[in-house]
Amino acid sequence: MDRRKRIVFQGERGANSHIACHEAYPDYEAVPCPTFEDAFAGIATGEAELGMIPIENSGAGRGADIHYLMPTSGLHIVAEWFLTVRHQLMAPRGASLAGIKSVESHLMALGQCRTIIRKLGLKPIVAADTAGSAREVAERGDLTRAAIASRLAAQIYGLDILAEDVEDEAHNTTRFIVLARDPQWAKANDGVITTFVFRVRNLPAALYKALGGFATNGVNMTKLESYMIEGNFYATQFYADVEGHPEQRGLKLALEELEFFSKEMKVLGVYPAHPFRATFAEKQ
Secondary structure (H helix, E strand, O other), X not given: OOHHHEEEEEOOOOOHHHHHHHHHOOOOEEEEEOOHHHHHHHHHOXXXXXXXXXXXXXXXXXXOOHHHHHHHHOOEEEEEEEEEOOOEEEEOOOOOOOOOOEEEEEHHHHHOXXXXXXXXXXXXXXXXXXXXXXXXXXXXXXXXXXXXXXXXXXXXXXXXXXXXOOOOOOOOEEEEEEEEXXXXXXXXXXXXXXXXXXXXXXXXXXXXXXXXXXXXXXOOEEEEEEEEEOOEXXXXXXXXXXXXXXXXXXXXXXXXXXXXXXXXXXXXXXXXXXXXXXXXXXXX
16 A cells, blocks of 8 residues: 555554544545554654644543644644544443443543443543553453443444443544644635744743734634643743634734744644534634
């Protein structure tokens, strides 16, 4: 198979990232990777053209590690994808709800299914990913151990679904970013998202001044998160999404003002806004 038609994801077959790959790029071979670092490396070395990486969930918040890996990876965001996540409680064939004692899954999946875990009095066990949990539960064959994973994982690993759609919130949605080795900036139009990271200078009101240009130039910032870097409490980096294209006058001026007050700034991607965004647009 042509290596340029491969898309990598972290996890095992049946993971939600696997499902997102098939939905967004049905003509690509979806290739599982043990870790996010492995997935990033696969893109960087050319073993795969694209990578499907979960970055945040509507219920559990941002994905771990991604914000740290992105700025130094040398990769570029070329698209985004939203996947409505439906979790299934599954166990080996012959198991019953009354007989299971523990449930294992990825930390975020367990956090998204707290209600049923408490209701059944199950012991939660944190695992590397959802689909991997399903595989391990199937391999053990212990009727007291269950997993939370996708319907696809239950099919792949031959498990019975004991309870369907066990997520706490009906809106449970994961946002993915699609990574590539080379930048592929979208054309300037009304449906573009620009993602960037920056570090402000260690000066009073530096963040306030750095962000002021977005307000004065009418740029809508849809995401702003901070996280420590280099092990220093004062070395804070910010990750941001804004609506618009860097070539459009408003965003161009805002980014110029941001750079003036920042120690460093890097654009990670300029890509089309996914249609799902229209479902959570704030009404004026």
